[in-house]
Amino acid sequence: QVQLVESGGGLVQDGGSLRLSCAASGRTFSSYAMGWFQQAPGNLEREFVAAITRSGGTTYYANSVKGRFTISRDNAKNMVYLQMNSLKVADTAVYYCAASRGGQLDHPRKYDYWGQGTRVTVSS
Numbered sequence: 001q002v003q004l005v006e007s008g009g010g011l012v013q014d015g016g017s018l019r020l021s022c023a024a025s026g027r028t029f030s031s032y033a034m035g036w037f038q039q040a041p042g043n044l045e046r047e048f049v050a051a052i053t054r055s056g057g058t059t060y061y062a063n064s065v066k067g068r069f070t071i072s073r074d075n076a077k078n079m080v081y082l083q084m085n086s087l088k089v090a091d092t093a094v095y096y097c098a099a100s101r102g103g104q105l106d107h108p109r110k111y112d113y114w115g116q117g118t119r120v121t122v123s124s
Helices: none
Strands: 004-007 010-013 018-024 033-039 047-052 059-061 069-074 079-084 093-100 118-123
Touching (some): 004 093, 018 093, 033 079, 047 079, 059 069
Parallel strands (some): 010 118
Antiparallel strands (some): 004 018, 033 093, 047 059, 069 079
């Protein structure tokens, strides 16, 4: 089993930056692909933001964040990160870190473990 704890959310102005972190427990972290999802206020579903493969060699991004967000991982530290630059008001959401044994990494149903989320608020 994997436990995930996100941190790094907060209030930032339009155009600003934040770095989200996700700490994972367990000795099998490197056997999971990792992803970030967002759930905007009023939305019932979590939307894909970014994902990274087990080795970190391949990354995937939602079109809305390409060129602005960067996902990375450090398997030695059991950590995954989401660097968010040029933030927009539309990025306001709760961001969740998730672990997947594999499959279609842009679909929340392919993820087996989830963190509790960290809130990001972008003000105009």
